[in-house]
Structures are given as C-alpha cells and as structure tokens.
Amino acid sequence: MSYASILVAVDDGQHAPARVSLAAELAHRLGARLVGVAACMPDYPRGFGETAVPMGMVIEEIRQAVLDRLAGVEQVFRDASCQNERTEWRSDLASPVPFLEGQSRAADLVVVGRYADDEGVTTGMAVEVGDALMGVGRPVLVVPAGVEHVEAQRIVVGWKNTPQTRRAVSDALPLLRRAEAVQVFRVSDGEDRAEVEDVTRYLALHDVNATAQLVKPSGWTVADDVRKAAVDFDADLIVTGAYGYSRLREWFFGGVTRDLLAKAPICCLLSH
Structure with missing residues (x-):
C-alpha cells in the first residue's frame, strides 16, 4: 500500500x-x-x-x-x-x-x-x-495551526483495540514503514502487554520498526498521556482511531479524540 x-x-x-x-x-x-x-x-x-x-x-x-x-x-x-x-x-x-x-x-x-x-x-x-x-x-x-512540516520519522501509535485504531494503523502503513522508529503506546493497568506486543509483531511483518510501551494511568486524561508519550519519544506524528457519533447532524467525540483534536501540538493521523 x-x-x-x-x-x-x-x-x-x-x-x-x-x-x-x-x-x-x-x-x-x-x-x-x-x-x-x-x-x-x-x-x-x-x-x-x-x-x-x-x-x-x-x-x-x-x-x-x-x-x-x-x-x-x-x-x-x-x-x-x-x-x-x-x-x-x-x-x-x-x-x-x-x-x-x-x-x-x-x-x-x-x-x-x-x-x-x-x-x-x-x-x-x-x-x-x-x-x-x-x-x-x-x-x-x-x-x-502553524505547523509547516511533518517528517514522520518518529511516530507514536495511540493504541486501543478498536476497529477505528486497527483501521488507522493499516491506513498509516505508508508512513509507518518509512519511519525510523514507531512506538505503540497503550495506557493500561498492565493486562494488555501481550496485545500491544502482538501489534508490534504485526507491524514487523510490514517492515515497521516498532516497540511496545505500556504505561499505567497517570491520573490525567488518556489524551494527556498520549501527548506526553509523543514528547518523550520526540515524535512529530500521532496515529490513532477517531471515536465519535452523529446527533442531529452534529458530530460528538469521545474524550481522547476530542482532546487530541483540540490540543495536540503535532500532526495527528486519524481514521474513523
């Protein structure tokens, strides 16, 4: 692809x-x-x-x-x-x-x-x-606003095992394959290690240099944790799913998607 x-x-x-x-x-x-x-x-x-x-x-x-x-x-x-x-x-x-x-x-x-x-x-x-x-x-x-470049050499994947995120990972493969490093990031109590490592192995099959990063909830929002992970990883791109629904022709988003759309300082590649 x-x-x-x-x-x-x-x-x-x-x-x-x-x-x-x-x-x-x-x-x-x-x-x-x-x-x-x-x-x-x-x-x-x-x-x-x-x-x-x-x-x-x-x-x-x-x-x-x-x-x-x-x-x-x-x-x-x-x-x-x-x-x-x-x-x-x-x-x-x-x-x-x-x-x-x-x-x-x-x-x-x-x-x-x-x-x-x-x-x-x-x-x-x-x-x-x-x-x-x-x-x-x-x-x-x-x-x-104001971002003029996206090298996409270091990418954070905000992982959650949902159709939207699985689709986002597939959609982002042309960029993930070109990246020098990809981090599959998951906020969890520790029970999802095998799941996240399974994703990194899947990405390896597509020649993506990916590692797994599982962290416990910080007490802040998940979007805050994802943004911090991107900063710590020196990433300029976040890949994740977009969660939302329509009511009377108005779009409403879940907390993570809404916060990323409003506050992420770097580019985000999202799929719905």
Whole structure:
C-alpha cells in the first residue's frame, strides 16, 4: 500500500499556506499527486418581486466575489505547491464539507487544518475537522495551526483495540514503514502487554520498526498521556482511531479524540 494521491483542504485562513506546504512536501516525498480542494457557498439574499432586477445584479456580484475569493485560494495552493510536478486544483460554489467528501474519492489521504482562534476563514469556506473525519471515508491528517512540516520519522501509535485504531494503523502503513522508529503506546493497568506486543509483531511483518510501551494511568486524561508519550519519544506524528457519533447532524467525540483534536501540538493521523 502507498499514498498515490493526497488531497489537501484549502481556504483563505492565515495558516492555509503552511498546511498546503506541508501536504506538498509530503506528496513530493512519497511520489504522490497533490490535489487542492476548496469550496465556498455564496450568501445569496432571499426575496423576489419588485426588486427582481436589482436583486439579480446583487446576486451576480456576490457570485463573482466568491469566484474571485476561490481564485485567490487557488493561487495560495499554486504558490505553496510549486515544487510538485503533479498537482490538480478542484473548486466549486458549494458547501465545503460535502464538496470535500465528494472529492475524497480521488485520494488515499486527506489533509485538513485545525484552525487557530484568529484563523480568519471566510464564512462558508471553513472545513471543520470533525465533519471531515466523519464524512470523507479516508484517513485524515490533522495539521495544527502553524505547523509547516511533518517528517514522520518518529511516530507514536495511540493504541486501543478498536476497529477505528486497527483501521488507522493499516491506513498509516505508508508512513509507518518509512519511519525510523514507531512506538505503540497503550495506557493500561498492565493486562494488555501481550496485545500491544502482538501489534508490534504485526507491524514487523510490514517492515515497521516498532516497540511496545505500556504505561499505567497517570491520573490525567488518556489524551494527556498520549501527548506526553509523543514528547518523550520526540515524535512529530500521532496515529490513532477517531471515536465519535452523529446527533442531529452534529458530530460528538469521545474524550481522547476530542482532546487530541483540540490540543495536540503535532500532526495527528486519524481514521474513523
């Protein structure tokens, strides 16, 4: 398995160039195609009648303004990926998350950003991480605001024996195989040693240099323990499953996923 096509969500936020640069560098390293994707839904006014003609003029102005904004975002993508030989650009006047979900059919990996509080993304263009995780059906690389590189030479796998984590480990194999060291990390009372070692043996069959690390609960959250493990291991990538469910079209996540999405200082590769 390899990543032959990497898709990156692009917008007009202040950290979009860094995210595209990271995705472009990763695509170049893996010999993959890079696809930039952006969409924005125009905020058309509602109403008909006596103002139909002037309203039509306003609608066209709004439409053109959004097209101009998307053209600007495309330029951000072009500038940040100029060293890549194989790139594609896809955009539309549409809701950004459904558009991203549709375009993910052409990708092995989807790269999205975790926005800063002052990101400044235009209303109608933002891609929320939770929506992407639940909808694209691909592994998602979540890039914190301001992170420009992911070497993925030292990787921590936050292990829990669930379908999501098993899928994440499989999805991450192209990166795990290239890493110089991988740590399979599990927070447990000590009864899961054989389970974690079984995972490292499985990874060894895929030419992954992995070791097992089992620690007792620290009293902090599991997400805090995983983040500390990443710091101690000098990792710049965390691989784990994403746990969540939908209620009335809103995504809700379990504590570990929610905390990692909110606070992890390094990139996270998650599968749902």
